[in-house]
Structure formats: structure tokens, C-alpha cells
Amino acid sequence: DGGITQSPKYLFRKEGQNVTLSCEQNLNHDAMYWYRQDPGQGLRLIYYSQIVNDFQKGDIAEGYSVSREKKESFPLTVTSAQKNPTAFYLCASSIEPLGAGYNEQFFGPGTRLTVL
């Protein structure tokens, strides 16, 4: 059963702690993305990766870090430098990278992070 998994679904952390959100895909997609969504808002791009061992900052990368050591995995670390980390985090992947002709994004179920 192919798809994107994100774990956990809900995550609680104390202020000042770093936290890593998991994103795994078995779709053999080259590109992966991380978005943040605040209540009633659209999605804002945090980071994206078009190929293994390469990633680019999105619109709101400050306070976040990523790695792409394997094609199927793109973990996101929310650091203590992120001023307002409580949000809904969505991971996505597409078979082709940005700039290609067709790059439908497949989304995971998301992780709701609450920082207390």
C-alpha cells in the first residue's frame, strides 16, 4: 500500500525543546516538501527537496532544519529558535521536481504540534 506516512499524529513539547517530525514515502518520488498550516490559513512552504542530499529553503525556513539522506525520508526538525511552532505540519511528495511538467503533490496525514 503506497503512500506518505507522518508520525506522530499529535505531538506535545515543552518550549525550548527541539522536536523532529517524521515523513516517509514509498512512492519512489524524487521531490518532497514540508508545509506549515495555521488555523484558517493556507499552506506555507518551509523546505523542499528535489533530490537526495539536496534541499532548498521555502518561504518560512527560519527556525527549521531538514535532511534528505534517503529518497524515502525527509524529516523536519523544529528548533527552539522557531518563535511560534504550534501548528499543523504537512509533508508532501511529487514524482517530479519543481519546474517539471507535472508535479501533483501527495500529502501525508499531517502532524499537529503543540508547544506548551
Add this chain to the structure above:
Amino acid sequence: GQQVMQIPQYQHVQEGEDFTTYCNSSTTLSNIQWYKQRPGGHPVFLIQLVKSGEVKKQKRLTFQFGEAKKNSSLHITATQTTDVGTYFCVPSGSARQLTFGSGTQLTVLP
């Protein structure tokens, strides 16, 4: 990244009424994608439009891409409660970043 204005931001309709959301860009778009996000869920891809003047239908949903490739619309005929959610239009096909705006939040009253 490329941005589009989507209107309206909110729409309440009675079940059975039609619904339309519009996306407008000041620049020519390569492609445009449409996504739907149910309350509490994640966005799901609906369609991609590529050609100038393109019209595509999916059952009660009709998608259009303007002749100048600067605007697009999604029309739902005879809405049902299952249509509830937020609809996003997203410019794509560019080397620049994908941008999801605030979308149009549709409420269908039974």
C-alpha cells in the same frame, strides 16, 4: 513564489446550490493545480490545467483555465454536504516555489 488571489475567501451555500471559486494572477501561469482539503484533513489533488482555455470536468466539478492563463475557476453544480472543505488553487510547473494561498472555505448547509 508565484501568488494568486482566490475569491471568495468564505462561501456558505444551501445544499443543492451551485458554487464557484476564482483564482486570478497578475502574471501568466505555466500550469495551475486545484486541491481540496476537508476539515481536519490534508490537501488532496483534484486536477491540473495546462492549456490556455482548457476546460475539464469531474462529475459535478468543472475546472477552467483562462485564455490568457492568468485566471482559473472551479464550479461545483448542485453542491452536496460531501463538498465541504477548503479549495486551493496552486500555480505549478515553474521552477519557483509552490504557493498555497488561503483558499476558499466552502460550507454546505443541509
